[in-house]
Amino acid sequence: xxxxxxxxxxxxxxxxxxxxxxxxxxxxxxxxxxxxxxxxxxxxxxxxxxxxxxxxxxxxxxxxxxxxxxxxxxxxxxxxxxxxxxxxxxxxxxxxxxxxxxxxxxxxxxxxxxxxxxxxxxxxxxxxxxxxxxxxxxxxxxxxxxxxxxxxxxxxxxxxxxxxxxxxxxxxxxxxxxxxxxxxxxxxxxxxxxxxxxxxxxxxxxxxxxxxxxxxxxxxxxxxxxxxxxxxxxxxxxxxxxxxxxxxxxxxxxxxxxxxxxx
Numbered sequence: 001x002x003x004x005x006x007x008x009x010x011x012x013x014x015x016x017x018x019x020x021x022x023x024x025x026x027x028x029x030x031x032x033x034x035x036x037x038x039x040x041x042x043x044x045x046x047x048x049x050x051x052x053x054x055x056x057x058x059x060x061x062x063x064x065x066x067x068x069x070x071x072x073x074x075x076x077x078x079x080x081x082x083x084x085x086x087x088x089x090x091x092x093x094x095x096x097x098x099x100x101x102x103x104x105x106x107x108x109x110x111x112x113x114x115x116x117x118x119x120x121x122x123x124x125x126x127x128x129x130x131x132x133x134x135x136x137x138x139x140x141x142x143x144x145x146x147x148x149x150x151x152x153x154x155x156x157x158x159x160x161x162x163x164x165x166x167x168x169x170x171x172x173x174x175x176x177x178x179x180x181x182x183x184x185x186x187x188x189x190x191x192x193x194x195x196x197x198x199x200x201x202x203x204x205x206x207x208x209x210x211x212x213x214x215x216x217x218x219x220x221x222x223x224x225x226x227x228x229x230x231x232x233x234x235x236x237x238x239x240x241x242x243x244x245x246x247x248x249x250x251x252x253x254x255x256x257x258x259x260x261x262x263x
Contacts, residue, residue: 038095038098039098039102042095042098042099042102043102093121096121097118097121100114100117100118101114112251116249116250116251119248119249120249123212123213123248123249124211124212124213125211125212125213126211126212126248127208127209127210127211127212128206128208128209128210128211128212128215128227128229128240129208129209129229129237129238131212131240131244131245131248132208132229132237132238132239132240132244133238133239133240133244134237134238135169135236135237135238138163138169138236138238138239139153139157139159139162140162140163140164140165140169141153141162141163141164141165141176141196142164142165142166143164143165143166143173143174143196143197143200144195144196144197145195145196146192146193146194146195146196147181147184147185147192147193147194147195147196148192148193150162150176150181150196151181151185151192154178154181159178160177160178160179161175161176161177161178161225161226161239161241162175162176162177162178163175163176163203163228163236163239164176164196164200164203169236170235170236172203172205172228172236173200173203174200174201174202174203175200175201175202175203175204175226175228176196176199176200176201177199177201177225180199180201181196181199184199203228204219204222204224204226204227204228205227205228205229205230206218206227206228206229206230206240207229207230207231207232208229208230208231208232208237208238212245212248215227215240215245216242216245219242219245220242224242225241225242225243226239226240226241226242227239227240227241
C-alpha cells in the first residue's frame, strides 16, 4: 500500500516499517472509516439522508447492474465451496452501545435507563462465579432441623433461601424457602416441633462457569428461585438467587419477606 511504501522510505528497517505502517493504517481506517462515520450517521442520520438521498439514488441505479453481477458471482462461489450463507446482524453490539450513549447525551433517555441497557450487554457473558454468594457466607440448614430452630436461624440472618445438607455441606439434598416455613407455621401454630424435611424443594445445581444470560433463562423457564453453584471438582462453591441475577440489571431489590437485606 501507499502507507507501506512511505514507511519503508522513512525507516531503513523494512520489517519495522511494515509493522508500523500496518498499525497506523489499521487505526486510521478504524477511526475515520468506521467509528466517526457511524457516530455521525447515528447523530445526524436524518439530516444527512435528506441531503444525499437523491445523489445516492442515481449512483445506486447506475451501479445496480455491476452490483447484481458481483453479488451473484459471490453467491455461486459460496455454494461451490460448500459454505452456507450466514446472515449478518444489521446492527452490531458496539453500534447499539453508541446509540444508547448518544440517546443519553441528547436527553432521549434517562441516565438510569441507559445504564440498565449497558448492564444487559455486560450481564450476558459474565460467569455466575462473579456474583454468587460464596460458600463461606451461605446460611446452611441441616436435614431434620425443627421448624422452631430454623425460625431462630432465619430471624437472626439476612437470607430467605437456605441449602439443606445431610452429614456435610458438600451433600446438598434440597432447598428450603423461608416463605414455606412461615406459611406452615401460620396455618398450623402447633407445628414448631415438626422438621423441615417435608418443606424442602429440589436443589438446582449449576457449574460456576455458566454465563448469567443462560442461567437466567434456565431459572425462568424451570421456575427456580435459587441455584447451588458447584466447582470443577463437584464441590459446593456458592449459591445464587433469581433476585441477584435481576439486580445485576435493574439494581437493588428488596427481599420479598424482609427489609433487612437482599436474597
